[in-house]
Amino acid sequence: MSRSHPTPKPSAKRETILDAAQTAFLEVGYAATSMDGVAARATVSKATIYAHFESKDLLFAAVIRRRCDRSDAFAPLADKADARSTLRLVGRRLLDLLLQPDTLAMYRVVVAESARQPDLARAFYESGPGAGKAQIAAVIAELIQRGELAGVEPWQAADLFVGMLRTDLFMRTMLGLPQPEGRTIEAAVEAAVETMVRAFGR
Amino acid sequence: MSRSHPTPKPSAKRETILDAAQTAFLEVGYAATSMDGVAARATVSKATIYAHFESKDLLFAAVIRRRCDRSDAFAPLADKADARSTLRLVGRRLLDLLLQPDTLAMYRVVVAESARQPDLARAFYESGPGAGKAQIAAVIAELIQRGELAGVEPWQAADLFVGMLRTDLFMRTMLGLPQPEGRTIEAAVEAAVETMVRAFGR
DNA sequence: GTCTATATTTCGATAGAC
DNA sequence: GTCTATCGAAATATAGAC
Numbered sequence: 001m002s003r004s005h006p007t008p009k010p011s012a013k014r015e016t017i018l019d020a021a022q023t024a025f026l027e028v029g030y031a032a033t034s035m036d037g038v039a040a041r042a043t044v045s046k047a048t049i050y051a052h053f054e055s056k057d058l059l060f061a062a063v064i065r066r067r068c069d070r071s072d073a074f075a076p077l078a079d080k081a082d083a084r085s086t087l088r089l090v091g092r093r094l095l096d097l098l099l100q101p102d103t104l105a106m107y108r109v110v111v112a113e114s115a116r117q118p119d120l121a122r123a124f125y126e127s128g129p130g131a132g133k134a135q136i137a138a139v140i141a142e143l144i145q146r147g148e149l150a151g152v153e154p155w156q157a158a159d160l161f162v163g164m165l166r167t168d169l170f171m172r173t174m175l176g177l178p179q180p181e182g183r184t185i186e187a188a189v190e191a192a193v194e195t196m197v198r199a200f201g202r
Numbered sequence: 203m204s205r206s207h208p209t210p211k212p213s214a215k216r217e218t219i220l221d222a223a224q225t226a227f228l229e230v231g232y233a234a235t236s237m238d239g240v241a242a243r244a245t246v247s248k249a250t251i252y253a254h255f256e257s258k259d260l261l262f263a264a265v266i267r268r269r270c271d272r273s274d275a276f277a278p279l280a281d282k283a284d285a286r287s288t289l290r291l292v293g294r295r296l297l298d299l300l301l302q303p304d305t306l307a308m309y310r311v312v313v314a315e316s317a318r319q320p321d322l323a324r325a326f327y328e329s330g331p332g333a334g335k336a337q338i339a340a341v342i343a344e345l346i347q348r349g350e351l352a353g354v355e356p357w358q359a360a361d362l363f364v365g366m367l368r369t370d371l372f373m374r375t376m377l378g379l380p381q382p383e384g385r386t387i388e389a390a391v392e393a394a395v396e397t398m399v400r401a402f403g404r
Numbered sequence: 405g406t407c408t409a410t411a412t413t414t415c416g417a418t419a420g421a422c
Numbered sequence: 423g424t425c426t427a428t429c430g431a432a433a434t435a436t437a438g439a440c
Binding site: 028029030031032107108109110111112114115116118121122124125129133151156159160162163164165166167168171172174175176177191192195196198199200 | 230231232233234309310311312313314316317318320323324326327331335353358361362364365366367368369370373374376377378379393394397398400401402
């Protein structure tokens, strides 16, 4: 994503620390992660961590920023398919990504710290939900241009489509609740796609 | 909602403590809230808090549970309206509720602690998103019965509708990001309703 | 840069008087 | 039940040797 933050030279040890910190932060959250714990995980002394990162806050920020910068774009679409199969593919990819344990952990921890670190919340939004929405809007814009969809503005349609994907299944999974039988990813994608096609298909 | 937990007798002091704790937990989160801080806010000594609540964890749980139990149901609908205006009303109510500062704070703090306190996550889901979805499903079921909507199962439709309401606007507000111009609550509700009617209207 | 050892603070929880 | 005073643990951050 954006290269707006000065990237410190990546040394081997620095990356080791960041890896250990990421594991800890995503697993147990910001507050429950101790610098001692990170040091132990990285097999490094605590003083070494402070040689690389000014404070726990900034270590946390570095972890989140690194992950945001890395977040891969969707692979380009094998184009020229109809609306239904295109949306099915895109929706499936997005929901798969959203439900990955790491993605959920990231969501939880950023949400938790968003009030304390507003800059991080913005970076997360832009590289995560924001970027995803932009890409889906682009796909939908093309579908509209090809006459496969009509009657909506691309960004609006993307918003609605993403919303229909991030439903109960997402909420329950994020909260760590058991999944009701039969509410599979496939079914959720299918319902969202079908609704889009019924509402805006030609 | 469910009366499954034994409710301790509400004394005046107990409520004072719970109020102070709620303010603190919702404002700065679980970890950043200190028992000293709660005591000061409640103008009570820390020992008094521990006379009423065994630990910080249980105090937190009591705060969340009390709020869950209180969460009001939607008022019954002034019935016999068509699908569009019914959904508009329900959608507006839900989105207003979702975007209230207290609701968002509750969401943030429960999400943050869900891994550490799974029981709370379940209680929150059931009295919040779960209950809301059930009520909206009931409304939709009636619309289907009256022939205003067709082609979906009520629970599925409720899931899709709620999803379309909880979109970018919700995400950005929850993360504390500034709102882009013109993306109002009304516009969000309108888009979701219009999509429902186009997809499933008679 | 990296380590060991430690300073300092903060916080959850309790003892004991009333 | 409520208070004052305090304990003990844990955690952030640093000093100083190598």
